[in-house]
Amino acid sequence: MYDKYNIENYELIMKTSPTVGELIKKEFERQSNNVELIASENYCSDAVMAACGSCLVWKYAEGYPAPPVERYSGNKGRYYGGTEFVDQIEEYCCNVWRKVFNTDYHVNVQPHSGSQANFAAYKSVLEPGDTILSFDLDHGGHLTHGSAVNFSGKLYNLVFYDVDDNGFIDMDNVRELALQHHPKLILAGASAYSRILDFEKFGEIAKEVGAYFMVDMAHIAGLIAGGVHPSPFGIADIITTTTHKTLRGPRGGLIFAKKELAKKVDSAVFPYAQGGPLEHVIAAKAVCAEEALRPEFKDYAKKVVENCAALADEFLKLGYKIVTGGTDNHLILLDLSDEPFSGKQLQERCDANGITLNKNCVPNEKRSPMQASGVRIGTAAMTTRGYEAEDFRKVVRRIDAIIKELREEFKEA
């Protein structure tokens, strides 16, 4: 689905910069030949690629589309001329995304990435020093959910909820901490969590303590759009996402918010966090949304989850441990706590065998985060490339052979 555009593209680049063209070609071959199991990656369509590489790439359009387009925020008007067509593209983009999630929430399609979206979302409801209750990076949260090395951990006061002994988010712990710390914002969302997020329950707790409820659905947005994960719309006050993971669009972010927060969200994105929006990426986001509206996308999302269940089942059959004992979504966390080698060592050995995945911490991690006792494995990208359940089972058997090899080597050492 992505081959033609790529090939024509790097040959063009080669004429001006053989170095860059050659490296893009090599990367294209790596992407085509490797088994891509990184849970946050995917492949986008030729149409999305073409929008990204279109003449919109050099268009300035600081601000928001002007009347007659009506934004909930009341923010209107651009700081540049010649925006009549990008205005229409941006507004169209907002409207298709509302359709994808069947919502009348306010939408801002300008964030350059998921992290930028979170930066602006926090800014729209919090002051520096306010308390956020979120999911720790080590347990499966994201860097922007309060990590000490990230702006989120430096600007805000963080409290983290935990997982129970089986690796599931402990909703009693969420409530307990919410009652104890009175956070201004409760955040649900993760990068390495394989189970359904209970948005209803999170929402109830947020209401009980008078906190804003924010969902970062970066990883699972495609599953929500495809109807195979419960939707946070109607429950959360603010929802952020990336468009390049299970949604398989261009690299970028989106913010959705209840209408009363529209003005704050818009001014937090521009002029607070960003300057000119990437209108070429906004066009690609609109194309991505159109694709997500098609019936084929529902089939895709369903298949991603079915394939992941098959992958988990094959690991379990071979006697492996998986955090939470299985999966409801597009990823699993393979638990290597009892193995003599680390997640990093398995990642490197898989790399050498043409299988791309990444190390990840597991609950009650005993190794350093640089080594980690788990690997994260996702099915979104290879499902795009046409993999069926049986293909994923075969990949598991290849990983099993690699693990056995590693065990032997560590025994000898």
Ligand SMILES: *Cc1c(COP(=O)(O)O)cnc(C)c1O
């Ligand atoms: C990937 C991810 C992000 C950040 O996305 P970037 O585009 O890499 O900045 C934010 N939140 C979660 C939960 C993610 O998984």
